[in-house]
Amino acid sequence: DAGVTQSPTHLIKTRGQQVTLRCSPISGHKSVSWYQQVLGQGPQFIFQYYEKEERGRGNFPDRFSARQFPNYSSELNVNALLLGDSALYLCASSLVPDHYNEQFFGPGTRLTVL
Amino acid sequence: AQKITQTQPGMFVQEKEAVTLDCTYDTSDQSYGLFWYKQPSSGEMIFLIYQGSYDEQNATEGRYSLNFQKARKSANLVISASQLGDSAMYFCAMRADSGYSTLTFGKGTMLLVSP
Numbered sequence: 001d002a003g004v005t006q007s008p009t010h011l012i013k014t015r016g017q018q019v020t021l022r023c024s025p026i027s028g029h030k031s032v033s034w035y036q037q038v039l040g041q042g043p044q045f046i047f048q049y050y051e052k053e054e055r056g057r058g059n060f061p062d063r064f065s066a067r068q069f070p071n072y073s074s075e076l077n078v079n080a081l082l083l084g085d086s087a088l089y090l091c092a093s094s095l096v097p098d099h100y101n102e103q104f105f106g107p108g109t110r111l112t113v114l
Numbered sequence: 115a116q117k118i119t120q121t122q123p124g125m126f127v128q129e130k131e132a133v134t135l136d137c138t139y140d141t142s143d144q145s146y147g148l149f150w151y152k153q154p155s156s157g158e159m160i161f162l163i164y165q166g167s168y169d170e171q172n173a174t175e176g177r178y179s180l181n182f183q184k185a186r187k188s189a190n191l192v193i194s195a196s197q198l199g200d201s202a203m204y205f206c207a208m209r210a211d212s213g214y215s216t217l218t219f220g221k222g223t224m225l226l227v228s229p
Contacts, residue, residue, distance in 0.1 A: 033216055042118075042205050042219030043159070056216055088157050092217075103209075103217060105151075105159035 002027070004093050004106035012112045013081050021076045021109045025093030031055075032074040033103065034066060037088040049074055050097045078111075086113045116141045118206050118220035125225050127196045134181070135191040135223045137206030143167075145211040148189040150180065153203040153222070162204075165189060196227045 005024045013019050025032050031050040035043035045058040049068035068074045072093075078085055088110050092103040117140040127133040139148065150162040165173045165180045173180045181190040189208075193200060203224050207217040 035217070040221075042207075042221050043217070045216040045218070048216050058216075090157075090159060092159075097216075102149075102161055102164060104161065108157045110157070 004091055004104050006089075006091050006106040006109050008109060009107070010110045010112075012114065014114050015081055015083060017081050017113075018077065018079045019081060019111060021078075021089050021091075021111070023074045023076070023091030023093075023106060025072050025074070025091075026104055029093035029095055029104075030072055031094045031097040031101075032068055032072065033092045033094075033097075034074070034076050035090040035092065036060070037090060037108070038084075039087070043090055046076070048097060055097060081113045083113050086111060116143070116146075116208050116210055116218040118208055118218055120206055120220035120223050122223045123221075125223055127193075127225065127227055129198060129227055129229050130195050132192060132194045133196055133225065135193070135204050135206075135225065137189045137191065137220060139187050139189060139206070139208050141187075141208065141210055143210035147209045147211075148180070148182070149207045149209065149217065150178070150189075150191045151205045151207060151219075152200075153205060155202070159205070163191065193225075198227050198229065201225060201227045 033048040034046040037043040047066040048056040052068045063079045088108045091106045094101040146167045148165045152160045179192045203222045207219045
């Protein structure tokens with residue numbers, strides 16, 4: 001079975017631009033979470049979606065938005081990019097969003113903002 | 115709110131030796147889970163081991179074991195018989211069963227295994 005997939009793998013944008021990152025969860029998984037990992041730090045929670053509804057949001061500005069589709073795939077959008085948005089963006093999926101269920105991570109999208 | 119502290123920025127170990135990576139946590143929740151992930155230079159987070167707050171026995175997965183001391187709020191990872199392929203960043207994380215359950219990560223420990 002395929003694991004969590006993310007696209008694109010790498011992305012270079014300039015300040016002020018907008019970016020869309022995509023994630024496909026493991027088949028059967030209904031919950032998707034997004035994390036931002038700045039160089040030298042642990043991942044930080046951005047969003048969690050379950051059954052197409054936003055269940056949680058981390059401490060990120062409104063420039064960050066996301067959605068989950070009927071097939072449980074998800075998109076993360078970032079508007080008005082800043083240099084500080086350069087990071088590895090990780091998507092994780094789980095069957096349901098409770099602490100008994102392991103989160104499986106994708107390979108991430110490396111975003112560079114120039 | 116949850117907090118994870120990993121005080122070792124880097125650790126060195128020789129091949130075939132055991133190594134312990136420290137992790138302490140803070141939470142007011144009674145029900146929670148503790149995780150360890152390995153992140154090689156490729157970036158993908160690889161799940162290693164899980165410990166539930168109500169589990170009475172320490173979790174083990176092959177060469178990985180989790181030394182869970184609930185009263186001290188510590189969840190150290192022990193890797194036995196280190197291999198060169200174990201060189202990577204290691205993250206401790208927790209997930210509480212309150213509100214929405216997401217992972218809170220520590221800053222990580224870089225493990226280098228030498229021949």
